[in-house]
Amino acid sequence: MHFSDLGIAPTILRALETAGYTSPTGVQAEAIPAAIAGRDLLVSAQTGSGKTAAFLLPALTKLSERSTGKGQGPRVLVLCPTRELAQQVEKNALEYGKDLRWMKTACLVGGASFGYQTRALSRPIDLIVATPGRLMDHMRSGRIDFSRLEMLVLDEADRMLDMGFIDDIETIVKATPETRQTVLFSATLDGTVGRMAEKMTRDPQRIEIARTETSGGTIEEHLLYADDLNHKHRLLDHILKESGFDQCVIFSATKAYTEELADKLSDQGYSAACLHGDMPQSWRNRTLNDLRRGRIKILVATDVAARGIDVPTITHVVNFDLPKQAEDYIHRIGRTGRAGRDGTAITLAESKEFHKVRRIEQYLKRQITEGVIEGLEPTRRPPKGPRRNGKPGGYGAQGQGQRRGSSSSAGNGYGRERREGGYGRGTGSSSYDKRGPRSSSASQGQRSTQRAD
Numbered sequence: 001m002h003f004s005d006l007g008i009a010p011t012i013l014r015a016l017e018t019a020g021y022t023s024p025t026g027v028q029a030e031a032i033p034a035a036i037a038g039r040d041l042l043v044s045a046q047t048g049s050g051k052t053a054a055f056l057l058p059a060l061t062k063l064s065e066r067s068t069g070k071g072q073g074p075r076v077l078v079l080c081p082t083r084e085l086a087q088q089v090e091k092n093a094l095e096y097g098k099d100l101r102w103m104k105t106a107c108l109v110g111g112a113s114f115g116y117q118t119r120a121l122s123r124p125i126d127l128i129v130a131t132p133g134r135l136m137d138h139m140r141s142g143r144i145d146f147s148r149l150e151m152l153v154l155d156e157a158d159r160m161l162d163m164g165f166i167d168d169i170e171t172i173v174k175a176t177p178e179t180r181q182t183v184l185f186s187a188t189l190d191g192t193v194g195r196m197a198e199k200m201t202r203d204p205q206r207i208e209i210a211r212t213e214t215s216g217g218t219i220e221e222h223l224l225y226a227d228d229l230n231h232k233h234r235l236l237d238h239i240l241k242e243s244g245f246d247q248c249v250i251f252s253a254t255k256a257y258t259e260e261l262a263d264k265l266s267d268q269g270y271s272a273a274c275l276h277g278d279m280p281q282s283w284r285n286r287t288l289n290d291l292r293r294g295r296i297k298i299l300v301a302t303d304v305a306a307r308g309i310d311v312p313t314i315t316h317v318v319n320f321d322l323p324k325q326a327e328d329y330i331h332r333i334g335r336t337g338r339a340g341r342d343g344t345a346i347t348l349a350e351s352k353e354f355h356k357v358r359r360i361e362q363y364l365k366r367q368i369t370e371g372v373i374e375g376l377e378p379t380r381r382p383p384k385g386p387r388r389n390g391k392p393g394g395y396g397a398q399g400q401g402q403r404r405g406s407s408s409s410a411g412n413g414y415g416r417e418r419r420e421g422g423y424g425r426g427t428g429s430s431s432y433d434k435r436g437p438r439s440s441s442a443s444q445g446q447r448s449t450q451r452a453d
Helices: 010-019 026-036 051-063 083-096 114-121 132-140 157-162 166-174 191-200 229-242 255-267 281-292 326-333 351-364
Strands: 041-044 076-079 105-108 127-130 151-154 181-186 205-208 219-226 247-251 272-275 298-301 314-319 343-350 369-371
Touching: 010 051, 010 083, 026 041, 026 051, 026 181, 026 205, 051 076, 051 083, 051 151, 051 181, 076 166, 083 105, 083 127, 083 281, 105 114, 105 132, 114 132, 127 132, 132 166, 157 166, 157 181, 157 191, 166 191, 181 191, 219 229, 219 351, 229 314, 229 343, 255 272, 255 298, 272 281, 314 326, 326 343, 326 351, 343 351
Parallel strands: 041 181, 041 205, 076 127, 076 151, 105 127, 151 181, 219 343, 219 369, 247 298, 247 314, 272 298, 314 343
Antiparallel strands: none
């Protein structure tokens, strides 16, 4: 199948061809024709599946025909959970719609200049991409006119609900015309997301794309256990020195520790910077631009960077702290392996956090390759035994989960597999030794401050 088979406007097709896109992904092939036909959609698809184009291409096809409605408000509104994702969506819209000379867009996100956004809203606008909080600010000031809105898109609706935006979303939806088309994308369509979707859609078509491990490039995944915080730092130091990374994103659980860790890495001579939600928007924009231009080699970030960052040269992701939600693990590691390239994702976990690792594995329905680094073996081990619902055998014949999209272990120095009866050497590596004996000593070097978002 080709994009030309989906009913996309010729002006948009030319831009896609220029950008080198020819074949749609699964979610695009199903969602684009239905959206162009005017159906309300409820779409469940994983990160990296091409969902942004799945709603932007129908929206731009709609915008390729001039509006006959009165007013100067947006014809298409896209709601996103984070500033970075909103900015990425607007960037993609401008890329796909570059031949729509008349198209005007605005990105309404917190931390950016109110004056610039107000000026953008003072003239006729076609497409608004916004975070719910900042859009509500403009609505309260009477700057938003939804009288000619034709299409409402909620991108990563589950994440917006997790961030507490449900009241804002309901207020925004009530302010839009009942005749609008509604398209909702979410990792899951169950629970609160499903109930909210029922209220705001009319006879929606459900599209659920099965989770696959082959979208984008191949991502090697490795799990390293640590005794304490100091041990984690030693592991991170080894990884950065030995991995040969091009660019790396390190995820931390708190805003304060992203700054502390970025400063520590800068003192060690790395080109490092931090990114978190309390930074002014101008700093965040500058940091991301420096990352895209290669001026920053290591970005230390909270989960604000787990979505919306598309930098193909990010070769490594390190989960210095485990994510709070298992789903965020997928979004984090999806920052590498972009544009068909390969990547490496390494997760550091303290032995006492083994239950959090199990929850991630249950969400993935596979195991993450567990390994050790010679000379940096943990003295405490997580409990042995079955790793899923008390059943032996893990997650099936391919349950060792070495690679996304691959059934073979890379064995590059991180991923020696945990095997029945002990720990064997990783394929193609001589840097692994047997683990040291168990220790019941208390963990040392614990972080003194509470770790919370």
